[in-house]
Amino acid sequence: MLTPARLRQLWVCLALGVLAAVVTGPGGDSAHPFRALRRSVVDPRIGIFIGLAVGLWVLLIAVARLRPLLAEVTAAARARRPVAAALGGPHATTGLNAVLLAAAIVAPLLVSTAAQQSMVNDIGIYALLALGLNVVVGYAGLLDLGYIAFFAIGAYVTAYFSSSSAMPWHAPFVINPFFVFPIALLIAALAGVILGAPTLRLRGDYLAIVTLGFGEIIQLLANNSDEVTNGSRGVFGVPHLSVDLPGIHYRWGIDPLPYYYLLLGIVVVVMIAFGRLERSRIGRAWAAIREDEIAAEATGVPTLRMKLLAFAIGASVSGFAGVLLATKQFFNPQSFSLQSSFLVVAIVIFGGMGSRLGAVTGAVVLQGLAFYLRDKVPPTDRYIYFGAVIVVMMIFRPQGLVPSRRRRREIELAGTTAGASDQLGAAPIGRTIT
Amino acid sequence: MARRKLLGAVALAGVVALTAAACGSDDGSSSDGKKTITIGFQGVLSGDNQQLGINALYGVETAVAEANANANLPFKIRLVQSDDAGSPDQGPTAAQKLIDNSGILAVVGPMFSGATKASEPLYSQAGLLSVSPSATNPALTTLGFKTFYRVIAPDTVQGTADADYIAAVLKAKKVFSLDDKSDYGTGLSAALEKELKARGATVVHDGINPTKNYTSEATKIIAENPDVLFYSGYYAELALLSKALHDKGFKGVTVSGDGSLDAKYVEQAGAAAAEGTYLTCPCSDANSDPNAAAFVESYKKINGGARPGTYSGEAYDATNALIEVFKNLGDNLSRESVAEAFGKVNYQGVTKLVKFQPNGEVEGANDFIYRVKNGQIVVLGNTVDLIKS
Amino acid sequence: MPPRGRASRKGHRMSAVAAAGPADAGVPGGTPSDLVLEARDLTLRFGGVTSLDGVSLRQRRGEILAVIGPNGAGKTSLFNCFTGAYRPQQGSVTFWRTSRRPARIVGRSPHAITHLGIARTFQNIRLFPALSALENVQIGTEVRQRYGSLSAVLGLPGARRQERAGVSRAFELLDLVGLSRRAHDLASSLSHGEQRRLEIARALGTGPRLLLLDEPAAGTNPAEKRALEALIRRIAGGGVSVLLIEHDMRLVMSVATTVVVLNFGRVIAHGTPAQVQRDPAVVEAYLGVETGVDAGGEVR
Amino acid sequence: MGFADQFWQLTVDGLMVGSLYAVIALGYTLVYGVLQLINFAHSEVFMLGAFGGLFAARGLLPGGATPSGPASVGLVAAGLAVGAACGAAAAFILERVAYRPLRRRSAPRLAYLISAIGASLFAVNLAGKEFGRQNVPVPDLFTNGTLFHVFGAQVSTQTVVVLGAAVVMLVLLDRLVARTRLGQGIRAVAQDADTAVLMGVNVERVIILTFVIGGLLAGAGGFLYAMTFNASYNMGFVPGVKAFTAAVLGGIGNVRGAMLGGILLGLVESYGGYVFQASYKDVIAFLVLVGILMVRPSGLLGVRLGRAA
16 A cells, blocks of 8 residues: 555655645744744644645545546547547637637626736736747747847837937927837837847857847846936836827726727737738748758758748837837836746746747736735745746646647657757757758 | 646645635734724835835834724724835736725835836826835926825935035045936935035946945945945945945945935944944934834834834834824725825824925925944934034 | 749749759750759868868759768768758859859858759658648748748738648649648658658759759668659659769669769769779779679668 | 056956856756756755855854854855755755656756746745845854955955855866766766667766756855855846856856856956946846857857767
């Protein structure tokens, strides 16, 4: 009964229980480093956690016993109703999309205004950013750790063009923020090309650090140039978006709901657009680069140009999102920290690389989790739980919540053939071919 | 195997979520028939600067606990906290959370100027009073926020007074002004440098983002050989800077603003490195002010032995000023009446007299000078008096 | 040569095997326009190792040229010089897409060379394993398409038309290599021999005038070898010159019109299969095994 | 007062910090060499090592008086040892919890990255909860002062201790990788994991030991860092990014490259912060990185651990 493996499992469960006790226990300070530990472990409360740990262990054993039975049942069910037929049809996909869209439309009406704020600031904008980064990371397989820099560029460009008071440095004319969208998009894409052209020749990891450096540089420049960007004092007073056409006058205000629907519309359009891109020759070329860059090059795919294209497209979406941020509210260089870049990467991977729905789902789940934890745990401890969830998720579902089909196959293949294609996409551009 | 592990993880996550939920949902409603007034706290409770938020939160909690222990008060206070991580991105969500809670009559916070700028439009729209214990950006009271007050003087007041003191009393000819490139630091150094230049002193300016490594910065400062080094930033960085300067044998005088007025400064820099540093504040420091001894005692008692830190006193005063208003209003309590009445409050706090100008600036803020002597921060007095004598 | 855009479109429509027309048929005789590829004095060194040492060779239009030689003789290095993967220290490579326009190869990037009309396969198969067979070939057929990201996003008619054309071309090629029934299977799920053929189809998709095959018969069974032989002939018959590296002498001797033998990075023999087979230097190179060359098996 | 006057002082300052970057960078480079992954949680290993060393030093030195002579040496050594042990333990646990399960499932490389970011968030904030969010000074373990001058630059006891300890560690590691059986194993796995298995190298063991060695170095480095710059729960992030940069600068996967990169980065920061406004020093550091990568795309000492480019 008590095999060594089982015993080991028990220890792991107990360790997890104690860890949970420590995480939920009282905080301490450096003067008494182990006081907090002692208080959370030497406390009647620990009984609950030990109990839960043992319970978990028993449950694991029970499940292990029941598993063959369970497998039979599911196999039988699967045999009766082919999953592929049930879920794979185009009608089913359209239906699913319609349901998701309807849910996205209704959802904000069911929650508090604070949650709506979060749905705009944390989920909506980050979903858009994640969709853009997904092109870079998911489609082209390039790791960009300074993605947020283009977001900053978009935001500052908006301040430059649409307000004469928000920053010390501004355009000689003021234009409606709506017209800034194309400008920001182009400038961000241009920045992407300028950064990408020399660096995309580098290997994947080097690209990561160069982009990280670029992100840092942009943030530091924004923070240091007081006479240009207003430095750390930030940008206040960019006008809200407004439509001023004959017959239609509408102004977005500080209420989050109109911004939410605007964002939803944009996200849907971007998703459709990227879906078409993915299924076009360009999307296939990216897939080829990801899977075998040398073969792609030999098949005539201009790999550098395609990567640059992905970089520019990703950057332009980020710049676009920057316009939305700037018109919605006050921002300062803090909004463009390295941590924000990491967060976007985390959303893309967590949601499922290469999957548009995954990017959005990642934003909803991760940022939603952050919002949920806001009330449930002490704010100072919030990121402990957040970190734990990310690790657990990566252990049990490294392909992400909603992996794209192509990406999932790549991961499966990488699992079967040792050392197969580099999942970062950036196979070393060696001169050693064959 | 994998599935078993997955189940385990799910179960554990469930357990954590449940206990967390259980911990989070006890909202101590009073049982002795007194009515409960809810106030909010918005501040930086996560991220790199969370200690400043905790200082302020503890100050608020001290005031709340004292009020709830006071049998003479006809009400109990309940506190709802909302974390904005000090960032403008999370400001609106944090503010909205408090606004959504219709029971909340007033808010202490936001704390950082950036988060304040992002949050105040919402408070203004909702007509909810917010009293910041720490946002010192001068522009905040000029942006048209209707329900914004702060119990701390803007950087301009402090910077100017500090410059006067440095020029008149320390007789500095050359000042090295270093700021931490934060909203607070650049505001303070700008005001200081303007006044110093007006008084004819040579000013060398430099900015350095908060870091741990001030070694080469110390070399740079010593190379300039200034009479006074003024650091506009927070104590954690000043401590490291002082340490580095001390190691390299800096001969000049170090002065810093209210962000550095914290007993932790001496502890972290080491008594030797901190010795002789001047610290200034448009407030009196609770830890060294005899009048605030009672506050320090009750703060320690309520917060598990922690000593008041930067912004603890201001947050405590802001909360007590709110309680004063609640007391005066009696049964006529609403967001409007509280916001209305708060403008006329006149309350002697531990850091200063809480009384406001029409724009929400606290009146008659005095600038006080402190100095580290024998490892203790002692008050030297009011800038105006010190310059006169 | 017409402007590049037109040439590309034309190339796509009538490229490869299907374009068996006389359009590019070289003028007979010894003029350079008869050539498709010429390498002169190629020298390639890695550190202290000389991989190619003054190699020169010429390939005529429609010719099936086989490069043979013991392992390490520099065959694959030669291929890599032709496709832009390596840059030789000395020498030049000239390629004639049409009879009149020579193009220098050295210094161009691999994809640009593919665009000019040289396609290749790899010794150790390099497909895109997680894509379907069809998609693999599509990537090849699409490199000559011109529509950009914006037209793709907007779904403009031109883009759709080109995409459809790419698919039907890919199907033709799959049919050619006998894989049309497996079009929607993952490349990684195909058998070894099928993967070899798929790689050839992908290369043909790019519309080459010259196809470089790096040991196409390696790891295939006798039946597959026979099919491969036929396939190579059909490709060459369709107007695509074939440059072949192969260890299987039976295959080489039966399909090649000309054979070049490399050893230690030098050309040691050059001629028809029959000539080469008799060349004493070649026999010597193959470890002095006199029967080695015509033994029919793989020579190691 | 010009740059030339302060050149040697800035060099000494830069060398001290740079040697610490080098020590941390080795952890990145070793793990990268073996697993081809960027261990983003390495900065937390560094932080936990710093706390371990700090508590040990504090525990052994209950009184307020600053010790001297052999007592100082002993205390610094004890702090280093405990710091290194804590770092190694943290790295070991990290590998077990955040990496190994992913390896078993042959997860994509980016999943490791995210797992590392998650583990990093978890560790940082748990440390903040348990140890408080204040900077904590390490008690004085020796009397710090100017020991001697080099070209007019002051060299403090602190600098000598840090630089000395760092150099000893760097040399030891270099010997280890170059000379020992374990080093051979590491190089073999770095070169070709599949072949290494065939050659009888226990890859799992090599991977764990690589993490542990990286942890030992980072932990000891953390203690040295805390001795100079105080310890805090979030102390790891910035030196972590810098050290990673240094590793890339030197050619990631290359042990000596990491050392060179770290020292170079420390110097560049020191000089750059002096010549320009100090807040631009990170900008300068990254610009140098980008510049060098443009010229030498595989870093200064380009080749990976034994692997041909």
